[in-house]
Amino acid sequence: MTPAAPPALRADGVTVHYGTHLALHEVSFEVGAGELVAVIGPNGAGKSTLLRALCGLVAHRGAVELAGHRCHHRRDRMGTAYIPQRADIDHGFPITVGQLALAGRRRFLRTGQRPGREHRRAAETALRRVGLAAEADRPLGALSGGQVQRAFLARALAQEARLLFLDEALSGVDQPRTEAMLDLFEALRRDGATLLVATHDLALARRRFARCLAINTRLVADGPPARALDNAALEATFGSALSPTR
Amino acid sequence: MTDLLRWFSEPYGSSFMRNAGLVAVLIGILAPTVGVWVVLRRIAYLGDAMSHGTLSGVAAAYFAGINVAIGALCAGLLMGLLVALLERQRRVSQDSAIGVIETLLFAAGVLLISRNDRAGVDLTHFLFGQIVTADRSDLAVNAALTSVALMVVAVLFDDLRTITFDAPHARQVGVNVRALQLALIVLISITVVVSLDTVGLLMSVALLITPAATARLLTNRVETMTALAVVIGVSSALGGLTLSYHLATPPGPTIAVATVAWFTGAIAVGRPLGRFRHPMT
Numbered sequence: 001m002t003p004a005a006p007p008a009l010r011a012d013g014v015t016v017h018y019g020t021h022l023a024l025h026e027v028s029f030e031v032g033a034g035e036l037v038a039v040i041g042p043n044g045a046g047k048s049t050l051l052r053a054l055c056g057l058v059a060h061r062g063a064v065e066l067a068g069h070r071c072h073h074r075r076d077r078m079g080t081a082y083i084p085q086r087a088d089i090d091h092g093f094p095i096t097v098g099q100l101a102l103a104g105r106r107r108f109l110r111t112g113q114r115p116g117r118e119h120r121r122a123a124e125t126a127l128r129r130v131g132l133a134a135e136a137d138r139p140l141g142a143l144s145g146g147q148v149q150r151a152f153l154a155r156a157l158a159q160e161a162r163l164l165f166l167d168e169a170l171s172g173v174d175q176p177r178t179e180a181m182l183d184l185f186e187a188l189r190r191d192g193a194t195l196l197v198a199t200h201d202l203a204l205a206r207r208r209f210a211r212c213l214a215i216n217t218r219l220v221a222d223g224p225p226a227r228a229l230d231n232a233a234l235e236a237t238f239g240s241a242l243s244p245t246r
Numbered sequence: 247m248t249d250l251l252r253w254f255s256e257p258y259g260s261s262f263m264r265n266a267g268l269v270a271v272l273i274g275i276l277a278p279t280v281g282v283w284v285v286l287r288r289i290a291y292l293g294d295a296m297s298h299g300t301l302s303g304v305a306a307a308y309f310a311g312i313n314v315a316i317g318a319l320c321a322g323l324l325m326g327l328l329v330a331l332l333e334r335q336r337r338v339s340q341d342s343a344i345g346v347i348e349t350l351l352f353a354a355g356v357l358l359i360s361r362n363d364r365a366g367v368d369l370t371h372f373l374f375g376q377i378v379t380a381d382r383s384d385l386a387v388n389a390a391l392t393s394v395a396l397m398v399v400a401v402l403f404d405d406l407r408t409i410t411f412d413a414p415h416a417r418q419v420g421v422n423v424r425a426l427q428l429a430l431i432v433l434i435s436i437t438v439v440v441s442l443d444t445v446g447l448l449m450s451v452a453l454l455i456t457p458a459a460t461a462r463l464l465t466n467r468v469e470t471m472t473a474l475a476v477v478i479g480v481s482s483a484l485g486g487l488t489l490s491y492h493l494a495t496p497p498g499p500t501i502a503v504a505t506v507a508w509f510t511g512a513i514a515v516g517r518p519l520g521r522f523r524h525p526m527t
Contacts, residue, residue: 057414075420082414093286093411094466103408107419112401139466159419 006068008033008194009054009163013062016049023049025218026062031196033067033162036189038205039198040229041215042238047198048085050215051165054196055082066163078107081156085168085198089148091141097151098136101127104158126157130184146177153184164188166197170204182208202229257491265385266377266487270501272385273437273444273453274483276392278475279399280433281458282468286410287430290455291341292329295348296431297438297450299325301355304372304447309358314372315387315439322435325351326428375446375498377487388440395436402429407468444483445498452502453479456509463512478508 007030016024024046031037039047053060056077064071071077081104101123105115115123127133130150135143140151149169156164166185170178182204185195196213199205205212205225212228214221214237221233257263284293300318307317325347332343371379380388399406408416409423417423434454441450461474486501493500 052414055414055418057417074417078418078420080418082418084412084414090411094462094468094471095407095411096467099407100411103404103412103415104419106404106408106416106421111405111422114404141466155415 005033006065007031008035008067009196010065011050011054011062012065014050014053014064015061016046016053016058022217024053024060024215027215027219028062029213029219029222031194033194034189034192035194035211036185036209037194037196038209038212038225039196039215040200040202040205040212040237041220042200045216045237047200047215048167051082051167051196051198054163055080055165057082078159079161080163080165081159081161083149083152083156083164083166083169086145086148086172088167089140089152091148093140095140096136097127097132097138097140097143097154098123100140100151101136101154101158104155104161107159122160123154123158126154127151129157130154144177146173146181149173149181150184153188157188162193164193164195166195168198168200170197170199170201178204202234205229253492254488257488262378262380263487263491265380265382266497267484268385269377269380269388269443270483270487271480272388272392273440274480275476276395276440277437277450277453278457278461278479279396279472280430280437281454281456281479282461282472282475283399283406283410283430284434284454285458285462286468290451290459292344293434293454294451295344296322296325296434297441297447297454299348299351299355300435300438301373301447302351302358303355304442305355305358309362314442315391318439318442319432319435321351322438323431326431326435371446372442373446373448374496375442375444375449377444377497380443384443388443391436391440395433398429398433402426403468406430445501449498449502452505453483456502456505457482460505460509460512463509478505482508 009031012028014024014027027050039050041047049058052058054064056071056074066077066079069076102115102119104126105119105122108119109115124133124136127136130153132147132150132154135147140148143151170181173181185197189195206229210224212223212225213219214228214233216237220237221228227233258267281293284290300321303317303319303321304314307314328347329340329343332338332346333340405416405421405426408421409426413423437454438447438450441447441453445452457475457478458471460478461471464474465471482504483501486504487497489495489504490497490500
């Protein structure tokens with residue numbers, strides 16, 4: 001009998017302080033390989049902090065394991081990719097879509113080493129996967145909101161990240177493009193990638209995600225939308241300001 | 247046409263002006279190349295402050311009898327370190343930290359100079375530049391420093407782009423962001439050292455910032471921006487030097503004015519050129 005595969009991600013008591021402010025308190029959960037998970041919560045609930053902590057971009061207490069390996073150093077998390085929210089991206093920066101995708105290959109290069117043909121091919125493949133092959137030479141700032149998120153996804157794919165953390169990736173993206181993005185997430189999930197998507201769109205979370213993590217400094221609920229987004233969980237997550245029927 | 251060529255070539259008949267021309271070309275290449283990253287990282291104020299703060303290192307080295315370039319380099323590094331330390335205080339912003347440390351180091355330099363009248367006269371050369379006094383040894387030192395700095399930029403080019411655009415991603419894929427930030431501080435310090443002979447400490451920021459800021463108005467690619475900035479830097483340095491010869495004006499400020507002329511021109515033609523650039527949303 002073969003032992004069960006370890007979860008793609010295990011968070012155990014993840015706690016984050018910004019100075020004296022407690023941003024995240026003892027958050028623990030597991031995510032299996034190939035899961036598509038929505039992380040929901042109000043503004044300031046700690047969604048971005050959680051994703052950043054899991055990637056090792058924010059100092060935290062508690063343990064993070066990737067595929068059964070406990071992360072001690074930054075290099076242990078090179079197989080994860082954090083895709084920032086739109087407000088955190090410098091849209092005026094002079095970088096092309098192709099250069100952005102190629103930046104994902106840096107984990108396979110030494111300092112000063114130029115990316116060779118195989119790396120360029122990997123970046124092109126990643127761009128094709130997200131439907132941006134024709135945009136490789138365009139500046140990132142010339143793309144629409146949804147295309148920018150796709151370009152960052154291409155960078156994550158070029159990085160060969162198996163765990164993708166998308167911070168408000170669907171904010172400011174119109175309905176048809178949101179659906180197309182979710183179709184892409186679903187396709188990546190079927191290919192074996194694990195995706196955690198922070199969102200505050202409850203209707204979308206209910207409709208397109210099989211599992212939701214409700215966060216408000218601590219983990220309030222975890223499960224399928226019917227359970228994680230029921231009235232009691234929503235009130236605990238968002239407070240009484242939110243109508244539970246929304 | 248012949249008159250124009252003669253106008254350009256006439257100043258360089260003497261060896262001291264040829265040395266000055268070569269020093270101008272070196273700083274015209276180096277400062278804009280480093281300046282591209284200063285502009286893209288939006289740390290122009292740090293570049294300006296480092297050029298001023300370096301005075302303390304120049305003065306200290308002068309009194310200690312060692313090469314002023316070493317003093318300038320140490321002062322630049324000390325400034326970067328002190329700013330980083332001060333920034334760790336949550337209630338001190340980066341610009342405040344830079345302002346405080348710049349004041350401290352510049353004041354220390356002025357106080358050191360004020361203790362020796364003769365030194366005051368000599369050190370004004372470093373404040374405003376004395377490009378026409380540059381000799382072969384100055385040229386050799388500047389050429390060596392410029393070559394090293396350009397090689398460092400070439401090797402780190404992709405990583406500089408990555409940390410400038412998205413530092414968290416850079417960390418994630420194994421780039422040592424702190425080491426690169428330190429490398430940039432060293433590069434700015436080297437640029438200030440090479441500027442000592444040409445435009446001087448006070449106006450070194452003219453060649454560090456203005457050509458790169460001008461090039462940014464004209465292109466959306468870092469590679470093109472670097473090439474354009476170098477063209478602007480070299481033409482400003484040589485053009486300013488030539489103009490200063492004919493107009494009998496100080497070379498440093500004339501070079502600085504030439505860079506601003508380019509910037510003004512780019513502002514004027516930037517809109518028409520924008521048609522040929524990729525649109526930015």
